[in-house]
Amino acid sequence: MPNVKPLTLALATSLAIGLVVPDADAQRKKAAESKAPAAPTQCSDFYAFANQEWLQSNAPDPATGRRSALGELQARARSQQRELLDAMMRAPQSNIQTLLGDFWASGLDEAAVERDGANPIAPLLDRINGIRRSKEVPAAIAALHQVGIPVAFGFNADVDLSDLEGHIGYFSQGGMGLPDPAYYTRTDADTVALRTRYTEYVQQILTLTGTPQDKLAAEAQQVIDLETRIAQESRPISALRDPLQNYALVATADLGKTYRHLQLAEFLQAQGVSQPSVSMANPQLFSRLDALVDTLKPDQWKTYLRFHVGDAMAPYLSKSFRDAEFQFRGRVLRGEQSQPDRSTLVLHAINRAAGPMLAREYVGRYLPALNRDRAERIAGEVRDALVRSLDANTWMGDAARAEAKAKVAALKIEVGAPVRDLDYTVQPVGRGSFGANMLIASTWHHREEMRRIGRENASLRWDVLPQEPALAYDIAQNRLIVSAAAVQPPLLDMTRDAAAHYGAFGALVGHELSHAVDIKGRVVDASGKVRTWWSPQEDAAWQSRGNQLAAQYSGYEVPGAPELKVNGLQTREENAADLAGVELAWKALTHGKPDLSDDGSKAFFEAWAELWREQxxxxxxxxxxxxxxxxxxxxxxxxxxENLPAFGETYKCKKVNAMQRPEGDQVAIWR
Incomplete structure (x- = not known):
């Protein structure tokens, strides 16, 4: 119940007492109307019941418009990182700690950042401004990619879908300042207004990177025009979600001839990539870029490149850059109300450019062996519960069940941090220039990403940072990843009843492990081959359960916006994974403790509810x-x-209570 409610009710009562009402029935009616709503119970609204004190004591953060238990976990992890960096800054114990401590110190020195102005990007701007002919544009594009500023298109290392242990290079769409290509072509009023705000932002960055006032409008339009041309050949965001649609091997030996003006052969050489093939799923885009390099005037490319350097580096430069970037990207695109404080901004920069360096130090300090062992044990028990559930499963056929069991048997659990193969010989950064340090670290990070290409080491790497809270199922490597930062309260609170560990951490483990064999995991089999191993019968059975959940959730009002309903179709797969996760965690708990007490059962369900509290x-x-x-x-x-009979049994809920759906309407995934 929000803080305002008790005050409102108290005021209503005071006014009622002051009124003289001659009719006794009317007086009783008014008294009844002024009563507080019934307090939530376990069987009417378990979420509000379990989180009542927290909900009354917490309001949304004014800066972000939200507050949540998982947000508090993230804040704790970042506080730990700050403490670690502060110690490195004061008294480093190794070369890595010296590098990180200097990076941190340079970022916190806001006065030095202001004095530095645009100096950190001056060498990049000088190179761009030195372009005279069209054939010099591709070399500038390649150089910006080398320092971690991707322009014109994207190029990154990722898992090879034909060999999930290997990495290849992926040419992809990019080079646009707006997050969706549709923003450049739609004509509705909201999109037109967004483009107007974006044009204003482009003008601000161009001013800061050297455009005189009399050329500002024309040069901003040059940037928008070039990005629009790129957007016209880019695929919709929805088409990028299917990895198979974005995987198409091409021979690198042919790229120089096919894209002569874009000089893609030279681009790969500059990135240190010499493998015989890369992926290019949208050749039409690169054909258009090749033509644009040849046909557009070099000055338009120079303006475009200059804007993107300023845009990419704006958060790490002086206040004029930061304010411009926040007003558009922070307020307009992300809906934030205020800029992050200095330490948050610098921490984000370090994690972005040098996160793996910080990871090793974080794990050494903040991952107790006891927590790691407990997390590994619970994760193993939940995995075993999934195996037992597959044995008892009724909606999978024999072939699919056998494949699922083989996949779960091969599934790996990794807690804390990965075994890394990174080269830590990053150039010393010093404490002089935060912006320059950011470019040094970003260049190092890009080099390490490019070194992944051609290597058979995907199982040694994570795509999440150990110092950021994360549980994730890695479909390519068939493994559960649990970061070091996730193995602490509220996910794993070693001071609480052991059953609570299953209700929070165990349920999240179950959520992720379910993805190994659900509609997401069905596209990779137990041997690591990309193929669909479900039959139409399994697909239909899953869709039936999913559609039941979609209908259930579509009937719920959105807290904070009660005029809206939850989009049950949009949230369907994650709702199914939530249900699967709690089912599996409950099975794991009760299998190990068949005589679980009532207090233990309640601790399990309370931990699940407390995990999702939010304002x-x-x-x-x-x-x-x-x-x-x-x-x-x-x-x-x-x-x-509402779908779990065990919950209703624990709290003695009746079938007519809100927290217990009729048996025929209950959805089950793994029970």
Missing amino acids: RTTEVATRDNAVSAHAPGKWRTNGVL
């Missing part, structure tokens, strides 16, 4: 409802528990 402004709730794959926290709690 959001109406604006944030509305925006989340439009784009998020997850339901609001209230329904991630209640929506799952």
Whole structure:
């Protein structure tokens, strides 16, 4: 219940006492109307019941419009990182700690950052400004990619879908300042207004990177024009979600001839890539870019490149750059109300450019062996529960069940941090220039990413940082990844009842492990081959359960925006994974403790509810409802528990209670 409610009710009562009402029935009616709503119970609204004190004591963060238990975990992890960097800054114990401590110190020295102005990017701008002919443009594009500023297109290392242990290079779409190609072509009023704001932002960055006032409007239009041309050949965001649609091997030996003006052969050489093939799933885009290099005047390319250097580096430069970037990307695109404080900004920069360096230090200090062992044990038990569930499963056929069991048997669990093969010989950064340090670290990071290409070492690497809270199922490597930062409260609170560990951490493990054999995991088999191993019968059975959940969740109001309903179709797969996760965690707990006490059962369910407590402004709730794959926290709690007979039995809920769906309407994934 929000803080304002008790005050409102108290005021209503005071006014009622002051009124003289001659009719006794009317007086009783008014008294009844002024009563507080019934307090939530375990069987009417378990989320509100379990989180009542927290909900009353916490309001959304004014800066972000939200506050949540998982947000508090992330804040704790970042506080730990700050403490670690502070210690490195004061008294480093190794070369790596010296590098990180100097990086941290340079970022915190805001006065030095202001004095530095645009100096860190001056060498990049000088190179761009020195372009005279079209054939010099591709070399500038390649040089910016080398320092971690991808322009014109994307090029990155990722898993080879024909060999999931290997990495290849992927040419992909990019080079646009707006997050969706559709923003450049749609004509509705909101999109037109967004483009107007973006044009204003382009002008601000161009001013800061050297465009005189009398040329500002024309040069900003040059940037928008070039990005629009790129957007016209780019695929919709929805088409980028299927990895198979974005995988098409081409011979690198042919790239120089096919894209002569874009000089892609020279581009790969500059990135240190010499493998015989790369992926290029949208050759039409690169044909258009090749033509644009040849046909557009070099001055338009120079303006475009100069803007993107300023845009990419704006958060790490002086206040004029930071303010311009935040007003558009922070306020308009992300809906943030205020800029992050200095330490948060610098920490984000270090994690982005040198995160793997910080990871090793974080794990050494903040991952107790006891927590790691407990996490590994629970994860193993939940995996075993999934095996037993597959044995008892009724919606999978024999072939699919056998494949699923083989896949789960081969599944790996990795807790804390990966075995890394990174080269830590990064150039010393010093404490002189934060912006220059960012470019040094970003160049190092890009070099290491390029070195992944051609290597058979995908199983040694993670795509998440150990110092950031994360549980993830890696479909390519068939493994569960649990970061060091996730093995602490509220996910794994060693001071709580052991059953609570299963209700929080264990349920999240189950959520992720379920993806190994659900509609997402069906595209990679137990041997690591990319193929669909479900039959149409399994697909139909899954769709039936998913559609039942979609209908259930579509009936829920959005907390904070009650005029809206949850988008049950949009959140369907994650709702199914939530349900699967709690089912598996409950099985793991009760298998190990068949005589589980009532207190233990309650601790399990309370831990699940506490995991999803959150407060959001109406604006944030509305925006989340439009784009998020997850339901609001209230329904991630209640929506799952309404389908579990064990919950109703624990709290003696009746079949007519809100927290217990009729048996015929309950959805089951693994029970």
